Amino acid sequence: MATTTAAQQREQARVEYDAFLAACPSRQLLDRVSDKWVTLVLSALGTDGTNAPGERCGGEPRVMRYSELARQLGGVSQKMLTQTLRSLERDGLVTRTVVASVPVTVSYELTALGLSLHETMRAVKDWAEDHMDQVLAERATYDARVA
Helix, strand or coil, rough: CCCCHHHHHHHHHHCCCEEEECCCCCHHHHHHCCCHHCCCCCCCCCCCCCCCCCCCCCCCCCCCEHHHHHHHHCCCCHHHHHHHHHHHCCCCCCCEEEEEECCCCCEECCCCCHHHHHHHHHHHHHHHHHHHHHHHHEEEEEEEEHH
């Protein structure tokens, strides 16, 4: 049996995980990370909590309690936040820590893998905020032309 080097294994994975191929399992991951709640959770876990409403997320990634995340993510239901956090934990992007206290404390934190995705997700969120006026104008132009 031939052995392969780490570089050869990475190259093989690069060939096997081509998201443009229909059978590629990386499509499931792309589907997961393109979800709005995933983007917002990863962005929220990357803020230090010092930004005012409407201000850019800044600071270092931090540990957040479930209730803090729920407050930060306006409009998320308890069910959706729980499902999102479980999927992120399953994918190794977030760790969940339970502290046996009264009441029990549950907190979430980005893993190293989650940190590697955090900046990209925050950039997507920031891009959407920066370009929303332009997108709304383009939609109005399109709708007027098509109608």
